Amino acid sequence: xxxAFFQALLELAESDERIYLLVGDLGFGVVEPFRQKFPKRxxxxxxxxxxLTGLAAGIALTGGIVFTYSIANFPVLxxxxxxxxxxxxxxxxxxxVSIGGGYSYGALGMTHHSTEDIAILRALPxxxxxxxxxPYEAREATRAVAAHQGPCYLRLGRAGEPxxxxxxxxxxxxxxxxxxxxxxxxxxxxxxxxxxxxxxxxMLRSEGVSTRVLSMHTVKPLDVDAVLRAARETRAxxxxxxxxIIGGLGGxxxxxxxxxxxxxxxxxxxGIPSSFCAQFGSQDYLRSxxxxxxxxxxxxLEPMLQAVRS
Amino acid sequence: MTDGLQRDSRVLSSPxxxxxxxxxxxxxxxxxxxxxxxxxxxxxxxxxxxLYSKILRIDPSRPxxxxxxxxxxxxxxxxxxxxxxxxxxGFFPGSWLEEFYSDGGHLAGHxxxxxxxxxxxxxxxxxHGLALAAGMALVAKRENRGFRAFVMLxxxxxxxxxxxxxxxxxxxxxLDNLTVIVDYNKIQSLGTVKEVLxxxxxxxxxxxxxxxxxEIDGHNCVEIEDALRAVPLQQGRPTCIIAHTxxxxxxxxxxxxxxxxxxTPDPEEFRLALAELEEE
Numbered sequence: 001x002x003x004a005f006f007q008a009l010l011e012l013a014e015s016d017e018r019i020y021l022l023v024g025d026l027g028f029g030v031v032e033p034f035r036q037k038f039p040k041r042x043x044x045x046x047x048x049x050x051x052l053t054g055l056a057a058g059i060a061l062t063g064g065i066v067f068t069y070s071i072a073n074f075p076v077l078x079x080x081x082x083x084x085x086x087x088x089x090x091x092x093x094x095x096x097v098s099i100g101g102g103y104s105y106g107a108l109g110m111t112h113h114s115t116e117d118i119a120i121l122r123a124l125p126x127x128x129x130x131x132x133x134x135p136y137e138a139r140e141a142t143r144a145v146a147a148h149q150g151p152c153y154l155r156l157g158r159a160g161e162p163x164x165x166x167x168x169x170x171x172x173x174x175x176x177x178x179x180x181x182x183x184x185x186x187x188x189x190x191x192x193x194x195x196x197x198x199x200x201x202x203m204l205r206s207e208g209v210s211t212r213v214l215s216m217h218t219v220k221p222l223d224v225d226a227v228l229r230a231a232r233e234t235r236a237x238x239x240x241x242x243x244x245i246i247g248g249l250g251g252x253x254x255x256x257x258x259x260x261x262x263x264x265x266x267x268x269x270x271g272i273p274s275s276f277c278a279q280f281g282s283q284d285y286l287r288s289x290x291x292x293x294x295x296x297x298x299x300x301l302e303p304m305l306q307a308v309r310s
Numbered sequence: 311m312t313d314g315l316q317r318d319s320r321v322l323s324s325p326x327x328x329x330x331x332x333x334x335x336x337x338x339x340x341x342x343x344x345x346x347x348x349x350x351x352x353x354x355x356x357x358x359x360x361l362y363s364k365i366l367r368i369d370p371s372r373p374x375x376x377x378x379x380x381x382x383x384x385x386x387x388x389x390x391x392x393x394x395x396x397x398x399x400g401f402f403p404g405s406w407l408e409e410f411y412s413d414g415g416h417l418a419g420h421x422x423x424x425x426x427x428x429x430x431x432x433x434x435x436x437x438h439g440l441a442l443a444a445g446m447a448l449v450a451k452r453e454n455r456g457f458r459a460f461v462m463l464x465x466x467x468x469x470x471x472x473x474x475x476x477x478x479x480x481x482x483x484x485l486d487n488l489t490v491i492v493d494y495n496k497i498q499s500l501g502t503v504k505e506v507l508x509x510x511x512x513x514x515x516x517x518x519x520x521x522x523x524x525e526i527d528g529h530n531c532v533e534i535e536d537a538l539r540a541v542p543l544q545q546g547r548p549t550c551i552i553a554h555t556x557x558x559x560x561x562x563x564x565x566x567x568x569x570x571x572x573x574t575p576d577p578e579e580f581r582l583a584l585a586e587l588e589e590e
Contacts, residue, residue: 040452051441051475058445061431063376081435082472086442089432090423 001192002099002159004135006030008142009067013038019146020059024052024070031069049079053094057086060093065146072100072114076121076153087151088126095145096121097154101131101191102242102272104158106283113286114155115272118190119247121153122220128173129220131155131241133194134164137217140171148173157192158283164194164215174218176226182212184308185301186230189240190216190249196287197240199294209305222252228260235308236266238301242292245271266304270297325531329359332394333560334587335407339390341580343411345419349558349570351391353495353528354462357553360534361460362395370400373427377457380430380446384439385464385493386421392429393417401428437470439463440490444480447488447548458487458541466498469507474519481520486542489549490521493528495557497568513552521550528553561586 010033013019020041021034035042041064045052049070056066068075075096076083087094098114105112122129128148132141138156145152169177179194180201189197194215201211212234214226230237237257239250250269257267272290279289287293291300298305332355340348367379383392390410397404402416406426409415416425420434431442443461450457467473480488494512496503503509513523522543526533534553541549557571558564561583575583 043448045479046475048475048479050437050472051444051479054438054441054472054476055445055448055479057431058442058447059449060445061442062446062449064449082438082441085432085435086438 001132001135001138001156001161002030004138005097005142005154005156006034008139010034010037012143012146013041016065016146017041018063018065020056020064020066022052022056022059022066022068024049024068024074026070026074049074050082053079053082053096054086056094057082057090057092060087061090065093065095067095067097069097069099072098072105072112073117074098076114076117080120083121083151084124088124091126091150093149093151095152095154097156099156099158101155101157103283103286104192106281106286109280110276113277115242116244116247117153117155118219118241118243118249119251122247122252126151127220128152128218129155130173130218131191132217133189133191133215134161136163136165136167136169137171137177137194137215140169141217144171144173155191161192162195164198171217174221174223176223177215177217178212179215180211180213182210183234184210185236185238185304186212186214186234187238187240188214188216188227188230188249188253190219191242193240193242193292196292196294196297200297203294203298204305209308216249219249219252222256224256224260227253227256228262231257231260231262231265236304238268238270238304240292240297241271242287243271244274245269246274266307268301268304270300325356325359325363325535328363328395328398329356329531330587331398332359332391334584335394336390337561337575337580337583337587339394339407339410341575342408344574345390345411346572346574347387347390348573348575349497349564349567350385350388350464350495352559352561352564353555353557354385354388354493355391355560356529356531357462357491357493357534358391358395360531360538362399364535365538366460367457368399368428370428373401377455379457380443380459382430382433382439382443382459382461383421384433384461385436385467386433387419388464389417389419389421392421393426396426396428399428402426436464436467437472440473440476440480444476444485444488447480447485448483450487451483451485458489460489460491462491462493464498465492465494465496465503465509466506468492468509468512477516477519477521480548484546485548486544486546489538489541489551491551491553493555494552495555497557497566497571499571501568516550516552520547522547523550523552525552525554528555529559
């Protein structure tokens with residue numbers, strides 16, 4: 001996703017001279033092409049995320065479209081009030097980009113686990129929250145947030161995720177992409193777990209369970225229609241995210257289902273429990289430990305699958 | 311005696327006269343709104359009066375003019391003075407001032423840009439203004455545009471780490487179109503600066519970060535104007551003007567009292583304060 005983002009950003013900057021890239025002293029080996037090509041619109045502000053965000057708002061309020069870039073929680077939680085006051089309240093055209101959503105930097109430990117960001121930024125007025133599911137979506141998401149007037153959060157995975165799509169996707173903010181058709185149950189995924197969602201769907205299909213997969217790349221605004229269609233047309237709805245089960249995609253979908261009178265559709269949130277992980281290890285290892293690997297997901301869903309099968 | 315007359319006319323025609331009008335108006339606003347922070351406002355009134363009458367290149371008929379100078383009141387709690395200065399300049403009707411703090415009014419108790427022409431950005435949480443101003447100054451530099459950025463900080467605000475992040479940034483990027491004014495009234499929220507978290511040596515700190523620093527009497531309009539007209543003091547460096555001020559300046563019993571960070575004048579205090587301001 002990282003290369004897809006930078007490739008798209010370079011193309012955008014080529015044709016739109018309002019685009020700035022501000023980094024918080026991170027991005028070794030990936031920011032250089034932008035820096036070399038657009039030195040006047042590149043800035044490494046140093047290890048200072050509050051300043052990063054305030055500067056970005058100041059530049060945006062003077063006409064720029066400003067991408068701030070750092071990893072995990074640094075461009076989000078460290079400078080949260082600057083995002084709220086300086087960016088959101090002023091509807092500043094700032095795009096906050098975090099690489100390392102969820103457990104992307106698993107082995108680096110808790111400080112680098114970005115696991116509450118969606119919930120927190122979703123609560124901010126004016127903020128659009130986007131977590132693309134694969135490099136194709138990341139590319140289009142970059143273009144879409146640049147074109148959107150106002151604050152956006154772009155939550156990327158890491159470098160080298162497998163592609164789920166095989167070609168360029170039709171991507172619109174706030175519009176879920178259906179990856180697999182199905183009418184038994186619906187898996188709604190956001191961010192880099194999309195590949196896992198597809199794997200699970202394919203495993204279920206081989207067991208005779210027809211599974212719809214939605215890439216809910218935009219968590220805010222949520223594609224309410226897609227959620228309600230899933231609740232009407234399939235027999236269970238499950239959300240999947242590499243994020244706390246509190247307040248993220250699962251929370252957003254639960255709010256939607258409850259308020260729209262769909263409380264009776266079987267519904268489960270799959271995500272990270274609200275606790276710091278007790279183990280250390282790679283992204284795959286941590287995903288598996290907290291129930292986000294395909295086999296653990298299928299085991300978790302077993303009671304629901306029995307109901308669906310019967 | 312010609313000399314005396316000239317001095318009088320200078321006093322009457324501009325910043326000092328404007329400062330007096332701002333203080334009187336702010337006193338009325340704070341009294342009827344029963345709001346706080348009168349001390350914090352009175353300490354910056356002379357600075358505001360000079361900025362708005364002599365320094366800032368702004369146009370009330372075009373508040374969004376792209377080439378305007380940017381002024382950010384980072385100590386947003388002193389917004390009453392800013393609102394009066396803006397109304398005096400004609401950015402919005404003076405009648406809005408009567409709605410300060412009131413239900414459904416235009417003017418909130420901290421500087422708010424929404425629906426208020428002339429307020430560059432909203433502030434109120436300390437430590438936000440300098441980075442915003444630096445971003446604006448950076449654009450002017452990189453795009454070869456002529457506007458400047460001015461930002462007013464409180465002394466308490468110099469406790470904020472974010473202030474120093476931006477203070478480190480601006481000289482490194484040679485933002486000599488950026489000027490900080492520190493309202494150094496030496497009283498913060500729970501005590502004197504010396505008691506709470508001493509900033510001294512304050513000028514040396516800004517200098518060490520790469521700023522050109524000038525210390526002035528923040529109530530002497532001539533000195534303020536001279537300083538602000540002289541920026542940048544050095545090519546390639548942002549300027550920090552440390553304005554030595556008196557919290558509550560202008561009303562004897564409000565001056566230098568921590569209590570008046572919070573207190574609203576009662577009717578008797580209001581009468582006395584107004585009398586002092588009318589005498590001037």
